[in-house]
Amino acid sequence: MRIQGIIHQQICQLKWHILACFGLIMVLPIEEALVNLKEGDGVHSSTMVIASVMFGPLLAGLIACANVQGDLNEKLYIFWRSKPANVKLLITLKFFIGLIVSLVILVCPVAFGIISGGVSAEYLSESDIRYFLPFPVLLTIMTYSLCFGGNVLVRSTARAWLVGMLLAGFLLLLPFILPLNYKDFMNMFEMTGIYFAIIPVASVIAFVFSLFAAQHDWHLRTNLKGLLWVGAGLVFVLMTLFSRQVANIKVLQEKEIVSREWIRDSLDSVGDKVIFQEQSYIDIDNNKISFSDINGSPDDIAVPITRMEGYYSEGYRGTGRLIKVVGDNLYCFNILIYYRNELIEREEKKPIYKHIYEKVYLRCYKYTNHWRPVCELDISDCLTDNSYPQVAMRLIDNKIITLIDNSFIVVDATNPKELKLIDKKRNVLKNRWGYYHERRKEFSIPLLPVEELGMEDRIKLSIDCNYRFSYLRSKISETSIVDIYDGKIKFFLVNDNNIAGFDVIRWDNENIYCKFITARPFTILECLTDSFHSNNAFVKSGKLYCYNYNTLLVLDTRSKHKIRKLGHFVRMDYAIEDIAVLENDNILLLMHWTQNFGKSPNNQSKKRYLCLLENPG
Amino acid sequence: MTEPAIKIEGLHFSYGKKRVLKGVNLEVPKGSIFGFIGRNGTGKTTTIKTLLGLQKPRAGKCIVGGFDSVTQTLEIRKRIGFMAEDQQMYGWMKVGRIIKWVAGFYPDWDYKFSDELAEILKLPMNVKVKTLSKGQNSSLALLLALGHRPDIVILDDPTLGLDPIARKDFLRHVIDLLQSNNVTVFFSSHLLYEIEPVADYIAILDNGVIIKTGKTEQLRESVRKFILKPAPAADFGRLPGILDVLKVGDNLSVTVEDCDEPKKAKIKAMSSNGTQETALNLDEIFEAYVIGNRGHKHTV
Helix, strand or coil: CCHHHHHHHHHHHHHHHHHHHHHHHHHHHHHHHHHHHHCCCCCCCCHHHHHHHHHHHHHHHHHHHHHHHHHHCHHHHHHHHCCCCCHHHHHHHHHHHHHHHHHHHHHHHHHHHHHHHHHHCCCCCHHHHHHHCHHHHHHHHHHHHHHHHHHHHHCCHHHHHHHHHHHHHHHHHHHHHCCCCHHHHCHHHHHHHHHHHHHHHHHHHHHHHHHHHHHHCCCCCCCHHHHHHHHHHHHHHHHHHHHHHHCECCEEEEEEECCCCCCCCCEEEECCEEEECCCEEEEEECCEEEEEECCCCCCCCCCCCCCCCCCEEEECCCCCCEEEEECCEEEEEEEEEEEEEEEEEECCEEEEEEEEEEEEEEEEEEECCCEEEEEEEECHHHCCCCCCCCEEEEEECCEEEEEECCEEEEEECCCCCCCEEEEEECCCCCCCCCCCCCCCCCEEEECCCCCCCCHHHHHHHHHHHHHHCCCCCCCCCCCCCEEEECCEEEEEEECCCEEEEEEEEEECCCEEEEEEEEEEECCCCCCCCCCCCHHHEEEECCEEEEECCCEEEEEECCCCCCCEEEEEEECCCEEEEEEEECCCCCEEEEEEEEEECCCCHHHEEEEEEEEEECCCC | CCCCCEEEEEEEEEECCEEEEEEEEEEECCCCEEEEEECCCCCHHHHHHHHCCCCCCCEEEEEECCEECCCCHHHHHHHEEEECCCCCCCCCCEHHHHHHHHHCCCCCCCHHHHHHHHHHCCCCCCCEHHHCCHHHHHHHHHHHHHCCCCCEEEEECCCCCCCHHHHHHHHHHHHHHHHCCCCEEEEEECCHHHHCCCCCEEEEEECCEEEEEEEHHHHHHHCEEEEEEECCCCCHHHCCCEEEEEEECCEEEEEECCCCHHHHHHHHHCEEEEEEEEECCHHHHHHHHHHCCCCCCCEC
16 A cells, blocks of 8 residues: 555645635634734734634544545445555544644644744743643544544534534533543643543544444444434433532521621531530521520639730630530530740841740630630640641540640540540651552551540541641541441541542551542532542541532442442532531531622621531432 | 355345345356346345455355455455446546556556556546546546456446446446456346346346356256246146246246256146247346246236
């Protein structure tokens, strides 16, 4: 087979299409250049170069259809197929000739922009080209390949173009609605990574399909009506998938609440009660939200708390607190750290201030229309020389497990007014695991030496501390990413790209050994506005709840091999502050809406809402 | 016995649920001109496409020039010349360019011979294919099928759409060019008068099966038509080899295959006033085989 003959034939076959596409893609940059010339600004084009390049993928589809249409007409097909032609080589040559032509046409406006810019000393920014050109190039490759494959299949230029473009559109929309795994390993490209995976794969599949279809004469006898039905079916599938992505969990009730304007509020679950603003209970009766006051007995005498003159303090009553209900009384535990600023001299650099943490207190407060301190415990010897101590608490069976830095203390809180130190261990949080790297390998997490707890609670605490104990905002006190069900222990980690599930295989006195099971990537729609994080995720009764700025996802974690999405709730203009899962499995969502009147925070109005959602699944 | 140029064994082919070929068996002797006849839509083109390896049979096999049509398609295509019915070619190419383009596919294309063919067929080299007349188009297709001096030429209704003069002209060229070179010609057509003068062998394809095959001359000799007045007890339906029985006024026209003397005697015995025996042309033989009633009903 004479290759140069085929190349010559192909170029001749495409010459009018090449000229037409060249004309179409160049018309805008040339017009811009002429307008600039008329205005005495020199012959150059930049904006329209970028606009024209966007047409490239559409024109590539035309080139693809014209490329083989001439050869696939039934009688022509028999003509050349009856000759001893190597079909795969012939189709490959035709494919690549057309593809090169399409890419050359795509690059023409850019070349024009560079050359005309050079002539007029109005250079097209190299970084601009580098930024915007790769995606149209990839898209051109995909639309070209799909239209080429479409033409081999339906053997009609217009229909093949429609099929190719429809498929391209479908594939471009797919990452928005399907949790595709490509993103899992393509995350180095962030959100566009999925396209860097889809486009080459789709192009290669279309090309290989074309080879086999031409070789074996596979084709569909389509009519426009049938094609439109298929198109309508595809749109329906897309709509169905899309609606599953955008349909919110059912809202049972939504209630506007008066709240502290600028403080981030939270919901605290204590047993079967949800406490709002540490002041009132939220009662849910017949799917209606109401509030009732907490009336603590005011008989206790407040204990004096230690004042540290000359020290600054970081109090974490708002975020790091624990709530305990004893009878009608509400107690709250928190940690207060005192530090001073020390000027650190540095060589050839300006001196800086460093926080020197010196004192830490665990305090208990009782609610009697306001919070009154009832007990204080000095736990300062847990501090190390870290410049920023990490703190978290959890209340298990009347024991407060408090982690400060890499030490922990266990305090008996049976009587909140008399806190008793039970155990204290320093430097227990070593070798913390950041995130999993190798999926196939078994890895270990240090088991916290809290002998006072049962093994399940120890494992839960160790895993939560390992992955969520990042700093004081950690909510490990109330929730966990660990699910213990049917004797199996699983835990779930959430990062920007996916939710990963892990099995706890075994443990010994020092470590918990785990293995990756599965990952469920987020769709682009799900993380359109913000990314997810393990700190805003927890498991309860076989369901994983994770939320970001304005999206709540509920997922089934007890499916055998995959993490299945059950539903979601999104309010684009609202921000989620906290969520609580009620005893009947319904979800209580605390969110706010901010209206901006200007740039200053004073010109903002914030409204808070409590939303009662029906738990899906 | 020499190996046949084309051998088809138990060929079955279906388009979806529609069975087109239902067990075709055929042998085309080397150097012969083989007429492959059948009505439109009986499976002639399907058989040829299978011979060329353009489609895979559901069952059976085809051997062309000693090569299997499924596994050795390229070898077959190198050795055969094929011309399809109403052959279309790249209209935007010039005649000279398309000859060069096709020549590129054949390692032993005979440029001298193709130039001679172009001269014989009076083909203008510098005009675009789309401007050629139908006759010129067929001539060009013939040139492209013969330029590499194939051992076997397959012609699928090559004169379809040509006017009678162009058809005769084309056939004359085909016979002149091929007969002298000991080339096997597999000639499919539904125009029997076109095949009759040139074919050494005939195969009749009907409803996906070969219903008759043999030498043209023998076929003509063996099929006879008798005009007779039937005796009262005559039952032609029970006569072996009966192809067609037609009532023509008071008489019957009886067409019989493999007509030897004993069979002639039997027919005469069924007649009340003697018989009139006539030979048939290929057209009539084909008709008797394809739409003959096999003596089941006697209607005009």
